[in-house]
Amino acid sequence: MKGRTYAQSTAHHRPIAVAACVGLLLILLAAGGEAVAAPVTVTNGVQFTDTAGNVVRGHDGGMIKVGKYYYWFGANPHPDNRFQYISVYRSTDLHAWEFRKHVLTETSASGVKNLQRPKVIYNSRTGQYVLFMRKENHPFPLKENRVGIATSPTVDGDYTYRGDFQPLGERSFDVSVFQDDDRDRTAYLISTTGTGDEEQQQQQQNLTIYRLTPDYLEVAAREHVFYNVKREAQTMFKRNGVYFLVTSGLTGWHPNQAKYATATSIKGPWSGMANLGDSTTYGSQPTYILPIQGSSTTSYLYMGDRHGNAWHGNINDSEHVWLPLQFPTDRSLSMRWHPQVSIDTTTGEVSGVGSGHAYEQLRAQHKDECLAVRRFTDGPLLEDEDSRGDGVGVTQRPCGTAVASNQHWQVLHLGAGYYRIVARHSHKCLTVPSSSTADNARVSQAPCGTGENQQWKITGLPEGNFQITARHSGKCLTIAYDPATEGPKAIQFTCSGTANQRWKRAGAPY
Template sequence: MKYDFVRLLCIMLTILLTLSIFQMFSPKIASAASANIVNGIQFKDTAGNVVHAHGGGMIKVDGYYYWFGENRNPNGTFKAVSAYRSSDLKNWEFRKNVLTSSSAAELNVSNIERPKVIYNEKTRKYVLWMHKENGVNYNEARVAVATSDTVDGDYTYQGSFRPLDHDSRDMTVYNDNGTAYLISTTRVNADLNIYRLTPDFLQVESLVTTLWSGQYREAPAMFKKGDVYFLITSGATGWNPNQAKYATASSIEGTWSNTINFGDSTTYGSQSAYVIPVEGTQTTSYLYLGDRWAGAWSGPVQDSQYVWL
């Protein structure tokens, strides 16, 4: 019995010593810190200035999230597409105004809305798509395109046009593993068109499908989870928020489901702008970026707030 007890004691001491040595020399595993984001406010950048990225879009490059959005003059006309970046989606550094009203003559007095950036691996260009109006009314109903060699560099304006002669207002673009699509409202917001872009992402190649004719859906935002594509839209109620809906498809160019409600009756007082996947170590989450437009309380667009879900 004495021998067995001594032998057991030696084994236990050996185990404890081994664990101690392992803890001393093994790398420390840091636990992820939570970051609370307050909704329904005007976000501030790291310099303490209001973030102006309304109707925006986001792209992740080299560990940073880049957020592009509308920056308007006091009268609501186009001032700039502003770019911010963050490594944690909470602390946003202002990078620069990547496109301004002086970037091209037709932008001098204009409206530029819902800017979105996608990257073309073949041309190695970042391509910025926008909704463009003349700054006076919404009769132009065009898309505009600009390009840059770097994600937050100066974008070169490539011009504006109506996609295949269709009017185009609220819009987004989606890069599906090298094939890009434009999703935009048409027929004065009554319908939603999906177009395939040319391989360089600078023009529209073909009309793929028209969705929900006569249902007046706007503010499109597309993302993919697994093998399923999701398309979020809002109703057309001006600046006032409404019930958002989503639809699904197994192919962008295939058949889309009917629309299904999500959120509450006002989508928590917001309108969809973008959805970005956030890839963690264990799972992928999907971050909804929404705008709480100041026009709903008769304020200027620059006073609009952000709602993230």
């Protein structure tokens, strides 16, 4: 498991510290004298940390609000992705997360090897919180294809594992649950399903909505089937009498185009599936849509995971993308990228902060080719698949397509005008090795840390260009001039304003 990076300790903790200080001076009081949460800002594309400074394990998670607290349940596996815990955190403002408990463990769910996508709903008839999960074997291929259930009389107490099943005998892959606002608080299980013996992806051809029994522990009936859609990572919410179902395609850990469908009845008819966000859902996969009901409005927050497995890490390396949803009409949905999101749980107002692109190409002006991780310091060009290692150098190459993720960079603001520049394919940082201050020092990728040799100042220039300067040396990111060389190297060099030190920023192609 990797340690926390500079962005994790600053980009997330800095707002916590500011909110805490402001809270001491300007705490708002509700009519009954109860303190209420002040607005907070959450940074996208990073891991979140709890109030003790540990990484929040909210992967594949869902939330439930009980009283003034939002409870966040998430998968917390071993480094090999094998089941270890389902963990829960709570917060009043969706920013300062307090770890509460490992509600389900290897001991309390003895023999279970793989639990994913935990979601909780409350049954007022039985007084039980019911936790639903995807249950599988470990390691691959995943062949159990079952739904696991656990219950507890308290939201953040010890959950009792009640067993697992295949709904109406059908193989079940990714799962979610939805509780309606009707008189009976009817609950539904939404499952990626299949019955064949083909390869796993072929088995997952359908998406099925099942009505649960009144105690929420079994399936009562099949309500609707989306045939041959091949969708997973499903989450459902309801707004103004319209049901919205948001899903992801089947591309393993790699992000793809989210889609949504709508209906005014669970049984349908359902609309066709329309695109939501860009073609990689801003590098994320849906995990939950959270309604935030406040004194002024109710907003809907998209919660997505950037799975660490996508860059050859593990689930515990995963990061989060939270974005506000917009509703052009009662039955349509849209979502734009913002590097941060402002959340006010008191008023219910949620809004994006900033704009730009989830991933960018950086193009040197002199040749209009892309900054790419492709070369060892003194070695030959590497195949893209082999360019994830520590110390692999950075070069300039003809700009590629969506699959050329070694040319895609997350430009993450660290404050004070400095940025971390992270390669999408490896999740490693643009680095001046050994903090060299010399001209011609070659730039490479390395695991992200706190050093100023991984912090870059980006300064606007005329005609939409930018200068990118290493914080530790004050020298410019430069493409070494060598017209006879394929893939000239990226270096740092004294800033002079030449075209090989001027950069264009453009959205990465998807």
